[in-house]
Amino acid sequence: MPRFQILLFQGLLWLGILLTQTFLIGGGENILETIPKSGIIVLGQMTLVYFNTLFLFPRLYLKKKHFLYLIIGLMLILAISYGVQELVEYFYPRGRYRGVRKISTLTKSWYFLGRSFPLFMAFLLSTLLQVTRLFAIKEKESVQLRSEKLETELKFLRSQTNPHFLFNALNNIYTLTLIKSDKAPDYLLVLSDMLRYMLYECNAPKVRLEKEIGYIRHFISLNLLKDSRGLNVNFDCGEIPDHLEIAPMLLIPLVENAFKHSKFEDKANGWINIKLQLLGESLHLNVQNSLPDKSHTTDDTGGIGLVNVRRQLELIYPDQFQLSINEQDQVFSVDLIIEKL
Missing domain, CATH: 3.30.565.10 (Histidine kinase-like ATPase, C-terminal domain)
Known part of the structure; x- marks a missing residue:
């Protein structure tokens, strides 16, 4: 697939995620007011997905450092989740956004874990996508290798x-x-x-x-x-x-x-x-x-x-x-x- 089509597809995908998240968590708020808040959350998800795809997966997972990959991935999820929560509270201290207003420490902790779950799913899905892509590439190379070997053997037999x-x-x-x-x-x-x-x-x-x-x-x-x-x-x-x-x-x-x-x-x-x-x-x-x-x-x-x-x-x-x-x-x-x- 050409690079332009890949970028266009990814852009439309993230736009769809942004709009979906806006309607799901916006409640009765004005859409124009809710979109920036949802944008902060989606920005955190994008940061996690692309950092995993471009850095963690090729440098750790592909080099068989699976345990280190898992530990760093979990730490990254918690860090981004905390950063997203603080940014939303900083820019919208009075917002009616669910869970953003000042709440107790215990409730805030549960909210923090709830915020981390979508990030965990994004990390998991991006990893599965890369594993599937890697498997498809290897399978294609294997089929091509078998085809080339078959063609070589047939040419030899005909010769x-x-x-x-x-x-x-x-x-x-x-x-x-x-x-x-x-x-x-x-x-x-x-x-x-x-x-x-x-x-x-x-x-x-x-x-x-x-x-x-x-x-x-x-x-x-x-x-x-x-x-x-x-x-x-x-x-x-x-x-x-x-x-x-x-x-x-x-x-x-x-x-x-x-x-x-x-x-x-x-x-x-x-x-x-x-x-x-x-x-x-x-x-x-x-x-x-x-x-x-x-x-x-x-x-x-x-x-x-x-x-x-x-x-x-x-x-x-x-x-x-x-x-x-x-x-x-x-x-x-x-x-x-x-x-x-």
């Missing part, structure tokens, strides 16, 4: 995306240029779109699901440069609404893993089946691939990729996802469901 396909794609495109294939420029544009998506659009927390699917299609096409027919690679994608969004680069590691370990180049034994669809409000991705050589599934890169996907899901979609990984009869299967996408 671990396997660049293996990129080297293969460049080598394949280079081969096309050597044989002067007309397809080389088109595939360079595809690769350019993929890199643009990775470098610029993936910095956002969410991207349109269509773009993530487009990246997967480009990835598949670049991996099938040597055989554009790709008869043993199937990608089945249902209709996707335009408004749906997803965390960027979340699905592609599952597809990368299939291409890395399936030996899909082996027309007789290698294959990949990818199916992506919406089931109600849930996104369902199923990736299956052949396992000609099971030893290929245990390398560090593939393992890190799947672990990273699970970690990203835990950070971005806690309690919203199901991820199952199965290997059976030379078939590796990954099934992902993200609910309420």
Whole structure:
């Protein structure tokens, strides 16, 4: 909140307290005569509140000197209460103001304690306000710290995306240029779109699901440069609404893993089946691939990729996802469901 608005709010608050106190204790007196008397009382309350807020609280309470803070606070309350009482009696010796005229010592003592109670409440409320404000600041800093930590971890996880396909794609495109294939420029544009998506659009927390699917299609096409027919690679994608969004680069590691370990180049034994669809409000991705050589599934890169996907899901979609990984009869299967996408 801007400083001017803070000062305006505080000014209106004290004005409201002054008017309220004037009507409460003024009795039948003339309002113009009662306001100065009430002003002395409010001035004492303001002195206590601001002295506590600007001096006592930061120098004693925040430094864990709670007992000293309490003692000085009580002494300050009594001192200001006495000062307010003496000022009112000095300026209005004949006033009809309740409890101000000359009275017995005992009655005056009770009056003094009664006068101190509102000051005690003002001191207590100002302390509670500062404690609440301090708690809110710490909570905000804690949330910001957690958010920054989460963002840092997500960036690190996304940076671990396997660049293996990129080297293969460049080598394949280079081969096309050597044989002067007309397809080389088109595939360079595809690769350019993929890199643009990775470098610029993936910095956002969410991207349109269509773009993530487009990246997967480009990835598949670049991996099938040597055989554009790709008869043993199937990608089945249902209709996707335009408004749906997803965390960027979340699905592609599952597809990368299939291409890395399936030996899909082996027309007789290698294959990949990818199916992506919406089931109600849930996104369902199923990736299956052949396992000609099971030893290929245990390398560090593939393992890190799947672990990273699970970690990203835990950070971005806690309690919203199901991820199952199965290997059976030379078939590796990954099934992902993200609910309420």
